[in-house]
Amino acid sequence: MGDNGRVSHWSAPVAAAPVDADVVVPGSKSLTNRALPLAALADGPSRLTGTLRSRDTDLMIGALRSVGARVEGPAGDLHPDDTDLTITPGPLRGGDVECGLAGTVMRFVPPIAALASGPSTFDGDLAARIRPQSTVLDALRALGAEIDGERLPFTVSGTGSLRGGRVEMDASASSQFVSGLLLSAARFDEGVDLVHVGASPVPSGPHIEMTLAMLRESGVTVEQPTPSSWRVAPGPIAAVDRVLEPDLSNATPFLAAAAVTGGTVRVPHWPATTTQPGDAIRDILRAMGASVTLEIADGADHGTLVVVGPSRLSAVHLDLSAVGELTPTVAALCALADGPSRLTGIAHLRGHETDRLAALAAELGAVGCGVTELDDGLEITPAPLRGAPWRAYADHRMATAGAIVGLVVPGVEVDDIGCTSKTLPGFTTMWADMLTGRG
């Protein structure tokens, strides 16, 4: 099911010709859902430009309003299309937090609620109730918070402050446990001294780098004494006006469209340097045989990424642990490559919006591809593909993976394209525009 119980069936369009399109991608989910809580905890009002408006980011806005922040568009009230926002912090009070299926809301907001003066209740989609959650709640308890529950639904009984200090956690299931604590930690009495103690490293390293970089922009002192420990000093979080980059992970299905049709897709405003994991798609597409160029003026901080697809995609062996978010796009590409591919380092995808390893194995299998689920990834053996129903499991990236396959395989029927609203509400229009060259 998509958001609000809405399910929308979609026959994935086949590309009648190689795509040739410019695709403007809205703001980054991960940047937006860090900028918003940092602004709500800051020492004054902040302005965000290029904010993503989608289910996940609107849930973050709702959560922060519920615990006391003011979030306004240019005209004062907030309209669904407003992307230039002003966030004014207020005294933190308890509220009702709806998390939907957003990992960032589930993991980033409880530490804020622990700082509020009053209880906050958290709930979300049924699928969110089985996503890993207790790590961040246990860490908050160890830092002095009172919390009732282990997973959604749960209640954080804020008392107006949190002691903070040293805490150990096993964050091998999600980098968001680390990011969530670090984002609020400057407001804990003693800051935080956080150590990851799991058997496997924390996944999604670029997302932690993103957290550290944004904290530093906000004037917070944060150190990383070892690869798996972080220290945030107590102190104010400065209000910062930010211009948010486009969501590079959301750009990947469109770039993949160029790759699988032998066409060309150009994405403007591609940052010259970024902490977004989606930037890794450049190397991945190159390894698969595409031509990838970042056209950028001397000294400019962004340019246009141009991807031109090859006549046949090459198979790849990739460790995606740092960029697991890209797996559904990459798996769809691998299903159309010239030989077997292996994607590893992504056991933690079993706790994403759905168990993405099982979901990709099932849906790629249903269209005729050979897929073996590994302990920590997928082995994908291409075969002639045929149309079939494609289940999205309420997962935006499963839905877009179906769209990629459907470009070259007639009859791919995605059961719930509406779930793309999690991070890209305009997906079907953007996809249609790309196919008609109007993108």
Ligand SMILES: O=C(O)C1=C[C@@H](OP(=O)(O)O)[C@@H](O)[C@H](O)C1
């Ligand atoms: O902090 C973030 O914004 C994210 C971190 C990653 O989570 P995991 O470390 O759980 O994979 C990523 O997959 C998710 O889409 C967004």
Ligand SMILES: C=C(OP(=O)(O)O)C(=O)O
């Ligand atoms: C894993 C993802 O989302 P979330 O932020 O809900 O964890 C994702 O967008 O790929």
